[in-house]
Amino acid sequence: MLGLVALLLQWIWRKSRAPDRHAGGGALRFHPMTYTASDADGHRAMALALRVGELLLGSGEATENVGGAMRRILEAYGMRHVEADVNLSAITLSHVPDDGRAATTAERRVRRRQPDYDRLIAVHTLVGEIASQGLSLGETQERLREITRRVKVYPDWLAVTALALISASAAVLIGGGPIVAAAAFVATVAGDRAGAWLARRGVPEFFQTALAASFGALVAVLLIWQDVAVQASAVVVGAVIALLPGRPLVAxxxxxxxxxxxxxxxxxxxxxxxxSAVISGIGSMLTLAVSLGVRITVDNVPAAPLTLAPPQLAGAIGVSLTFAVALLVPPRHLLPGAIGGGLIWTTFVLLVWNGAPAVVATALASAVIGLAGTAYARLVRVPATVFVIPAIGPLLPGSALYRGLLELSIGELSVGTLHLIEALSLALGIGAGVIVGAEMFRAFLGRDLARRIRPASRRTRGY
Known part of the structure; x- marks a missing residue:
């Protein structure tokens, strides 16, 4: 088995080293036009790079990759000595010529950040073609307009349905039955629509998220109040997993x-x-329910069965698949993300069975996904984010977060705080594990490609 895995990784590595006729691995050569910041075309090239950076950052790309993409574009058009400064809400380019001409600085604000992985793939493909095929500024601008005007890969109603199916799949993963899954689905749809209603009226996103989270707790409270013989708290856990910021955490x-x-x-x-918004919404509803006499105890909190039984595997795959749809991953890339969900859950369970603590098992399972996702992404020439982010969904710490909130609501402050810290540790373990896996793959790449992705790593020794 280990030999087969080694052969597979060796094959992927060789494929990643091969020249790419489509993405510019060296099969095509061109002589770039040289622009300067004082030329009109130089201004157009800088504006183009800023627009590309805005689309990448708004679609969920990491800062390092956004800056690298902008530099590749400007280098393709012959503009050297350009510095890119990427922040969460603004992108700045500064061109300082070495011949004494005046420096030029341009900035673009990023006002809308909504993950759209179909657009992310399209922009990355365009950047590769600019670097490899020498597209003219006019051609590039027209291609970019087509990307920004393209219809979403899924309609809005399907994206909302996918968000609700994340909750339903998570409820199945932690042991809930069909009734619980249906309740989680309804609660998530209701919460999302209520949040959208607030958004149309200009209410800040913090309150939108808090209101959406409160609907999951409300449905669970109603089920407990009516003594319905189901794991009602699984509804809350499902709603929490659909709202937790897994993508920003990894970034x-x-x-x-x-x-x-x-x-x-x-x-x-x-x-x-x-x-904090999720905590506010759920905590407020739980506190209100306890004050009204609803019998909510820590015993109501479910924990995901650490098994590889069909319901748990189906739940893990379902969470990742629906996460991918909600993030607008193109249909041709849905299957790898869903398989990643099953892989991360299987790895996590096997590690726990062999005595690994939950945090360690979470980090190691995430590292496996980071390594496998980066290798596969390199093979098919798309960003690794497209596969990695949906795959981590089954390990998001919904149960630990809900248990901590419930304990705080019933007055067990010290125990509740410990469970919230546990949830934070699990979340950080996911983010760190994914990056460790990606860096393991990066460390064994060819020297030229490593320099293109990250020109140099600073070594400060802590000073």
């Missing part, structure tokens, strides 16, 4: 490891506010 850890500390801090702040 934050990646930015921090790459040395982009300002953006990493901003992403962590965003994560804190998202989680």
């Amino acid at each position: 934050a850890v990646q930015d921090g490891i790459a040395g982009e500390y300002v953006t990493a801090t901003a992403r962590l702040t965003e994560i804190i506010f998202i989680v």
